[in-house]
Amino acid sequence: MAENAFHLDFEQPVIALEKRIAELSQQAESDGLDLSEEIGRLEERAEDLRQRVYRDLTPWQRVQLSRHPQRPYTLDYLTRMTSDFVELHGDRAYGDDAAVVGGAARLDGEPIMVVGMQSGRNVAERQRRNFGMPHPEGYRKALRIMHLGARFGLPVLSLVDTSAAYPGVEAEYRGQAEAIARCMYEMSHLPVPVVVVILSQGGSGGAIALGVGDRILMLENAWYGVIAPEACSTILFKTRERKEEAADALKLTASDLHEQKIIDQIVPEPFGGAHRDWDEAAALLKRRVTEALAELRLLSAEELVRNRVEKYCAMGAYSD
């Protein structure tokens, strides 16, 4: 990770200690000194500290991790998990939305269709990709790609990572609501296996738009819900500052959603978060996706669709 890497407030002590260890090791090497005892002691302390900091993260800390600027995005996973990725562009109606990427690729040699939201690493890229907030044409592009996959029997992998569908005037004019609705409507009946992964941010309608599938996986530090904690805090407490309480109240972590039977599986991240090791994060995810697809490939199109509709029909908490 780069020297000037961004760190979250709560991980500062860990980062500082890790830096100190790195410096000592370097010094030991350049000066030919034996500092192994000192380094060993610090390593132990660092491990202890990491355990304390990362073991029991609060919901808000996980939200922070999910937005970590060094956290891997959709394309970072795709380049590590798949080969032969051929990106396809445009919704054939209005334009090409760079906040959504998609195309055909191979997963362990098998062709699949992939779609997902994509943000950027630097200012220019973030602007070009609109901070990963899709316009209607982004959803319509994703749907076109999924339909294409369905026609040729390719399973669909949808990687969800967005704070929200873009709330702008043009997005409304071009039918943001219709685009989101149409995606869910069609995804519910795709005659191929559909695996959804909530990578980092599962922000409301903008996320569920590409979130309908047979298996819903969610990364350990991702959040998923109807509203972001800051916005929820504004509504509840008239200030953005009580976001910790809002994050608690919304029950938005992977373990909450697993308990609510809204997701099927929690995908573990490298200790301390996916941003600490992209390769490992991708390997951990790839294994779960491959397993899920292997199970789903055994089912007929009719079984897939019937099970999928039933799966969603079972969601909800009501009394009668």
Next chain:
Amino acid sequence: MNWLERMKSGLKTRIKREIPQGIWQQCTHCGHSTYTMALERNYWICPECTGHYPISSRQYASLLLDEDSFAEMDATVTSSDPLRFRDTKRYSERLRAARRLSGLNEAILTGIGTMGGHPVALGVMDTRFIMGSLGSATGEKIVRLIDRARVDRRCLLLVCQSGGARMMESAFSLMQMAKISAKLRQLAEDRLLYITVLTDPTYGGVTASFGMLGDIILAEPRARVGFAGQNVIKQFLGTDELPEDFQIAESVLQHGFVDRIVSRDQLAVEIVRLIALLAPDGNPQEPPAAP
């Protein structure tokens, strides 16, 4: 004004208008005062400016369906409080208050009936119930209504009126969008006609699921219809100015997302005409053979 404040003030003004104890009612569009009895005879449309006063779900049911044909379904289905959510009040208390206020157990009234003799399955949302927000029970009632339509081969008619998703149920609320959309796709596979009526206001997860999935989408004049709320958009874009007529049904039609603007006094007539044209024989399973 944020969502909650809007909800509170909306509820207050609405009760006054919907339980019209006064002899006179004042139009929020033009300020004109009208004799309550005259409004009742005029479908709660302002005789001065044709502005539509908000009406309750039961009032919609009675103005749309053939007299005495309505049989309510699933009246007892109500949201539990899965997250034990608490804002300034507990969600469970909010639910109790909403039940008292609306006389409903959820934000939608559902049932079956006939329109011009055609069998229909009807759902009408009600903003007096937590801003007509989409909760687990709302979703469940709609899904049961869809299944009833499929079993009986009825046209489905949903009158939308909602602030969007229900925050107090977070992901459960979000999933209702997918649940309803999946079932509507089944309804379409069964070749059953689905008509939506968008009334003021229709927003968020309701527009972005069953609101926009109608085979035919009707809207009441000047109804506000959108995905993101105007305050959210203003705040996000850092502007106080949005285009005139932004998210007004007539402008949504111009952008291609509504079929027709229908005045409330014409709603039943138009819908019966559409059913008679498209699905006159109770939606035959097989498409008619080509002549």
